[in-house]
Amino acid sequence: MQETRAAITGIGAYLPSYRLTNEEISTMVDTTDEWIMQRIGIKERRILKEKGKATSDMGTEAVKQLLEKTNTRPDEIELLICATITPDRPFPATANIISRKARLTNAWSYDISAACSGFVFALTTAAKFIECGQYKKVIVVGADMMSAITDYTDRSTCPLFGDGASAVLLEPTTEDVGIIDHMNHTDGKGRHYLHVKAGGSKMPTTPETLQQRMQYVHQDGQTVFKYAVSRMADVAVDIMKKHDITPDKLAWLVPHQANMRIIDAVARRMKISREQVMINIENYGNTTAATIPLCLYDYENQLKKGDNVILAAFGAGFTWGSMYLKWAYDTNK
Numbered sequence: 001m002q003e004t005r006a007a008i009t010g011i012g013a014y015l016p017s018y019r020l021t022n023e024e025i026s027t028m029v030d031t032t033d034e035w036i037m038q039r040i041g042i043k044e045r046r047i048l049k050e051k052g053k054a055t056s057d058m059g060t061e062a063v064k065q066l067l068e069k070t071n072t073r074p075d076e077i078e079l080l081i082c083a084t085i086t087p088d089r090p091f092p093a094t095a096n097i098i099s100r101k102a103r104l105t106n107a108w109s110y111d112i113s114a115a116c117s118g119f120v121f122a123l124t125t126a127a128k129f130i131e132c133g134q135y136k137k138v139i140v141v142g143a144d145m146m147s148a149i150t151d152y153t154d155r156s157t158c159p160l161f162g163d164g165a166s167a168v169l170l171e172p173t174t175e176d177v178g179i180i181d182h183m184n185h186t187d188g189k190g191r192h193y194l195h196v197k198a199g200g201s202k203m204p205t206t207p208e209t210l211q212q213r214m215q216y217v218h219q220d221g222q223t224v225f226k227y228a229v230s231r232m233a234d235v236a237v238d239i240m241k242k243h244d245i246t247p248d249k250l251a252w253l254v255p256h257q258a259n260m261r262i263i264d265a266v267a268r269r270m271k272i273s274r275e276q277v278m279i280n281i282e283n284y285g286n287t288t289a290a291t292i293p294l295c296l297y298d299y300e301n302q303l304k305k306g307d308n309v310i311l312a313a314f315g316a317g318f319t320w321g322s323m324y325l326k327w328a329y330d331t332n333k
């Protein structure tokens, strides 16, 4: 009999309605639509503008939609893991708040902080609880409100990021589908190149840190770009080779959406065509932990049961990883 695997059996998502266009960004900093499209490939991003709303609100909407789509009662969920680097507060975990708001009365929950690799790391972790036979229904949320930590006076970072959330349901399967393997990595030397400087135990917030705008994302873009291309391509090619997935056998690459040039470079290294790559960066920008599940959500109708799918991510830390799965269902919408 086939071993028990964890399979994604549904996806929900939430995107704020406000669209921050390149034209509007050009009124805030010295940039142009042409520069942003050529160097990054983003046209607009969604921004959570409603006063008092936070990452948990987006995550909750994604979870509610997921439960509805999959005909799942909230009390059936046993565990919820939320990947985020923009929690509502330093503590308690945003996952706890989502669980409460979505009425997951029987679930325990916690956050995972792995920046743009957060969804892949959280999915890896969640899959283990299913594979070992302990749980039957686990939710993984990728949610980030990047506008809360983006400096809209810094032209080198503010065009990059957007807000959004997506959630997947994981259930056991003994069919030849589901999550087959992962290859995840971290290297803490990357902490120097992409980070928020203040607001943690190393440098608590003071009037001085605020004045120096240290509560926002700082990035050495060129260094991060270089590592993102090489590490993401390496790990995606490694998992392809390990499982003998030649380019013609791959249905979809689902890459983290940070920069169109990074996505193209990874696809080239994997020797696959753009038609095999899920891309929505133009519409949402980099939503950090939400990019990969938002791609799955947008392409759900095109995914077919048995499709070979590779997820690939790279982010702050540095963190990076890939996952190989066979898609578990056909969508009849």
Ligand code: UT7
Residues within 6 Å of the ligand: 030, 031, 032, 035, 036, 039, 040, 116, 155, 156, 157, 159, 194, 220, 221, 222, 224, 225, 228, 257, 258, 259, 262, 286, 314, 315, 316
């Ligand atoms: O999610 C994972 C983490 N993030 C990433 O993977 C992002 C990785 N990095 C990148 O995507 C790119 O490095 C950026 C998009 C951030 C920057 O693109 P770049 O091609 O590496 O630009 P650069 O930093 O080398 O800057 C080139 C020029 C500079 O001008 P000079 O010094 O040549 O005169 C910048 O000042 O472009 C200038 N520049 C801009 N010009 C217009 C930087 N930002 C802008 C801008 N508009 N928004």
